[in-house]
Amino acid sequence: MVDFEVLSLPEATHPEVGDTAPDFTRPLVNGEYWEDTALSTVTDAGPTLLVFHPMDGSFPTTYIWNEIDDRGFASDVQLVGVSISSPYEHGALLEERADGARLFSDPAAEIAEQYGIENPLDGMTGVREHRPAVFLLDESRTVHYAWAADEWPAFPEYDAVEAAIDERVGR
Template sequence: MALDFDVVDLPETDHVDVGETAPDFTRPLVNEEYWGDASLSELVAAGPVLLVAHTMNGAFPATYMWNEIRDRGWGERFDVQVVGLSISDPYAHKRLIEERGIDHALFSDPAADVAAEYGIEHDLDGMAGVTEFRPAVFLVDGDRTVQYAWAAQEWPDFPDYDAVEGALAEL
């Protein structure tokens, strides 16, 4: 099968891993109705968070990931808040939520500062000064301890959704 895109190996990353404390951050958090600043520590105070970092909205990996998460019903099946994170601005997040029927909130981090803190930044080839998130998933408990971590090693790459579900089932 011929692909319409090249598979690209991503540079090695020293991303936040299992047993480490997830860095706290405050960014605009967008849902279907509104957005406002929120912090990861505020979210985990209410229960575990599955932080799903994805490419910019409109790129097929983001669409594919959110379709898979929606179809698997993680927010309904597990006691976890599923929250997205990307460089897309709040307006783009609002459109993605509406177009894809996403029932989860999305953090907006246009400067990709959180990507750098988590070790999952990816400089886009041929685009000077443009950094985005490499796809990644972090399951963070109430103490901000990472219980599950995955980060893409190539583009495009997607998490092992069954492995994520296994980690969610162990909560």
């Protein structure tokens, strides 16, 4: 049994259902290369599940992407992740998991701040990362599902995410 303390996180001020998710441009990594890409370019291609996660290699990130892979979300929506990890680290993550996903690199956690989901790391002055969060967006970046962790660690309610995807894609 893993022994760790569950920590409460400060209140998140993330976009809610009906809001327009902020646009941003960052390096977007796929299995072969990366290039600066706007979120709006991704959402233009169809419904998008935007998954914020801690740094690559952490146990929450591994757990989140394993569950998303097991549920096959990438077959129904554009699937993109965001974390502080570099494009090189994202490449390694994509080799191991996150099937069908692409990953935005946000090393300064500016997107986390923009979305109101930054997580200052205890004992590490000035270091922050993304708290786990999930947003289902349509082509105009309107939020159709929103969840953000309020404690550490916490994980999305995957059944609720799946139901939102099913509703959005008409299943």
